[in-house]
Amino acid sequence: MLDGTEILTSAQMRALESRAMASGTVTGLQLMERAGSAVAGQIRLRWPVPGRVTVLCGPGNNGGDGYVIARLLHEAGWRVRVLGLPAPPGPDAAQMKDRWQRIGPILPLTRAELQQGGGPHLHVDAIFGTGLTRPPTGEIAQLLRHLAGFGGDLVAVDCPSGLCMDSGAMLGQSREDAQYLLRAGLTVAFDSPKPGHLLGLGPECCGRLVIADIGLHDWRVTGADDPPAAPRPLTEAIWPEFDIPDSRRPALSAQKQAQWLSRRGSGRGHKFSHGHALVIARGIGHGGAARLAARAALRIGAGLVTICPTGSALIEHSAPPDALMRKQVNDAEDLAKMLADRRITSVCLGPGCGIDRASDLLPVLLASARAAVLDADALTALAMDDTPFRGLHGNIVLTPHLGEFARLFPDLARRLTETPDSGPAYSKLDAARDAAARSKAVVLLKGPDSVIAAPDGHAAIHSAFDIPWLATAGAGDVLAGIITGLLARGLPALDAASLGTRVHAKAARLFGPGLIADDLPDLIPQVLRDISG
Ligand SMILES: NC(=O)C1=CN([C@@H]2O[C@H](COP(=O)(O)OP(=O)(O)OC[C@H]3O[C@@H](n4cnc5c(N)ncnc54)[C@H](OP(=O)(O)O)[C@@H]3O)[C@@H](O)[C@H]2O)[C@H](O)CC1
Numbered sequence: 390m391l392d393g394t395e396i397l398t399s400a401q402m403r404a405l406e407s408r409a410m411a412s413g414t415v416t417g418l419q420l421m422e423r424a425g426s427a428v429a430g431q432i433r434l435r436w437p438v439p440g441r442v443t444v445l446c447g448p449g450n451n452g453g454d455g456y457v458i459a460r461l462l463h464e465a466g467w468r469v470r471v472l473g474l475p476a477p478p479g480p481d482a483a484q485m486k487d488r489w490q491r492i493g494p495i496l497p498l499t500r501a502e503l504q505q506g507g508g509p510h511l512h513v514d515a516i517f518g519t520g521l522t523r524p525p526t527g528e529i530a531q532l533l534r535h536l537a538g539f540g541g542d543l544v545a546v547d548c549p550s551g552l553c554m555d556s557g558a559m560l561g562q563s564r565e566d567a568q569y570l571l572r573a574g575l576t577v578a579f580d581s582p583k584p585g586h587l588l589g590l591g592p593e594c595c596g597r598l599v600i601a602d603i604g605l606h607d608w609r610v611t612g613a614d615d616p617p618a619a620p621r622p623l624t625e626a627i628w629p630e631f632d633i634p635d636s637r638r639p640a641l642s643a644q645k646q647a648q649w650l651s652r653r654g655s656g657r658g659h660k661f662s663h664g665h666a667l668v669i670a671r672g673i674g675h676g677g678a679a680r681l682a683a684r685a686a687l688r689i690g691a692g693l694v695t696i697c698p699t700g701s702a703l704i705e706h707s708a709p710p711d712a713l714m715r716k717q718v719n720d721a722e723d724l725a726k727m728l729a730d731r732r733i734t735s736v737c738l739g740p741g742c743g744i745d746r747a748s749d750l751l752p753v754l755l756a757s758a759r760a761a762v763l764d765a766d767a768l769t770a771l772a773m774d775d776t777p778f779r780g781l782h783g784n785i786v787l788t789p790h791l792g793e794f795a796r797l798f799p800d801l802a803r804r805l806t807e808t809p810d811s812g813p814a815y816s817k818l819d820a821a822r823d824a825a826a827r828s829k830a831v832v833l834l835k836g837p838d839s840v841i842a843a844p845d846g847h848a849a850i851h852s853a854f855d856i857p858w859l860a861t862a863g864a865g866d867v868l869a870g871i872i873t874g875l876l877a878r879g880l881p882a883l884d885a886a887s888l889g890t891r892v893h894a895k896a897a898r899l900f901g902p903g904l905i906a907d908d909l910p911d912l913i914p915q916v917l918r919d920i921s922g
């Protein structure tokens with residue numbers, strides 16, 4: 390049994406459903422009834438007074454869910470209209486379709502019919518779910534374009550139709566011309582989030598995301614021969630709008646992260662037992678970014694933090710925090726001398742460091758095999774190198790935003806911008822994994838949908854679409870410092886990058902709009918109290 394919240398791909402979801410059905414403990418029909426019941430339940434929760442609803446049913450099991458929803462809402466007093474397709478779907482959906490037809494008609498699934506709907510009422514999109522493999526075309530594409538304007542009164546079953554659930558791309562649409570971008574007010578998905586709910590256009594299209602438990606958890610067993618326990622009672626796990634689980638198969642689950650954070654060392658804790666981080670700064674007048682990173686490294690709990698400007702700039706770093714130590718590093722030789730001290734356990738290179746200085750210091754840093762964060766100017770310096778990934782290793786975290794990523798991995802970035810004409814489309818998750826495998830380092834591909842990937846393929850997704858104010862100057866420097874501090878304390882690179890991203894976002898949520906990067910480090914203690922519970 391995997392603890393923590395797992396994000397399953399469409400194929401993994403199908404395999405999970407098949408394992409459950411093959412066990413003979415549950416049938417596809419029961420799963421469909423549970424899925425439809427979960428959606429109908431969420432609708433009744435949000436719109437307690439029965440009204441008018443149009444349910445749009447597609448050709449497969451997503452449509453089957455729609456027939457269940459129609460029947461249950463009818464039984465709850467809703468005035469239900471169903472639009473569907475004449476072709477018989479698979480056996481489970483066919484049975485649900487028949488059960489609806491004993492209650493009411495199925496009108497043609499066309500734009501013209503949709504427009505007959507009359508006044509304000511709810512629409513339920515049960516056209517495509519995890520089975521979408523190619524861009525919708527013809528009549529269905531027309532209908533989806535018309536549906537795109539429905540917004541808040543649109544409930545999506547499993548996902549808004551047209552969305553690739555593995556990438557968050559709209560099949561057949563580039564990001565720019567997603568003219569029929571369905572924006573649901575509510576999406577009810579089943580068992581676990583899929584990457585497409587969290588990446589790319591997903592969060593914008595899904596609206597409020599609710600993950601309904603349809604009793605499959607116990608088949609997500611690790612060993613093939615583990616006897617599946619009886620399905621848990623059906624409960625809806627309602628994810629707050631923003632705090633969608635940020636990890637997939639975490640080496641450290643959320644509660645283990647909390648335990649680790651609250652760890653007081655071996656009881657004989659002293660400053661060195663929580664590591665010593667170096668933050669490389671630059672010359673006069675360029676100290677701000679490195680100071681933000683250094684302050685953050687202190688606040689996240691590194692035992693010692695030393696900021697290392699050039700000798701001429703030392704005077705600039707005499708202001709508080711007094712806990713911050715200062716040591717000049719003029720060149721690679723100076724850094725090599727410092728790194729001879731094995732008690733130095735992590736280095737932050739990049740924020741406010743200068744590209745030439747980063748290029749000069751990188752070889753020594755990489756040769757020292759120390760844990761490190763390479764951000765900003767260090768990433769630019771790497772990209773300018775003719776063998777950019779030589780010497781990188783698994784305890785290095787690269788923290789590019791999309792622009793820096795495109796300079797380091799131009800071919801991967803190009804694939805991300807292509808218009809996907811078949812699913813599963815290439816995703817930020819794929820790109821981060823490919824980059825990590827190529828560079829042999831952990832890659833944190835930043836954005837409102839951040840993806841953290843290790844060279845072995847383990848990955849985490851953090852969704853922060855709800856905090857646009859985090860996109861403020863210096864926020865990346867603080868994130869680099871947080872991760873550096875966690876590395877200094879001995880957290881492995883994937884966990885340091887995942888947990889660091891989570892702490893960084895939570896601090897931003899705590900503060901709210903009007904945030905500037907300087908606010909972030911001093912919010913970390915509150916976040917640590919919240920996470921440690
Ligand atoms: N499996 C289960 O027990 C449960 C599934 N649930 C729901 O089922 C869907 C997944 O259902 P599935 O039938 O696999 O696929 P969809 O309903 O999403 O798609 C229907 C079929 O549509 C065809 N397709 C794909 N792309 C297009 C397109 N662009 N235009 C037209 N048709 C398209 C495709 O068949 P093809 O053979 O034509 O490729 C699909 O099969 C899941 O999302 C859940 O909602 C239950 O909820 C839980 C149990």
Ligand SMILES: [K+]
Binds near residue numbers: 546
């Ligand atoms: K759907």
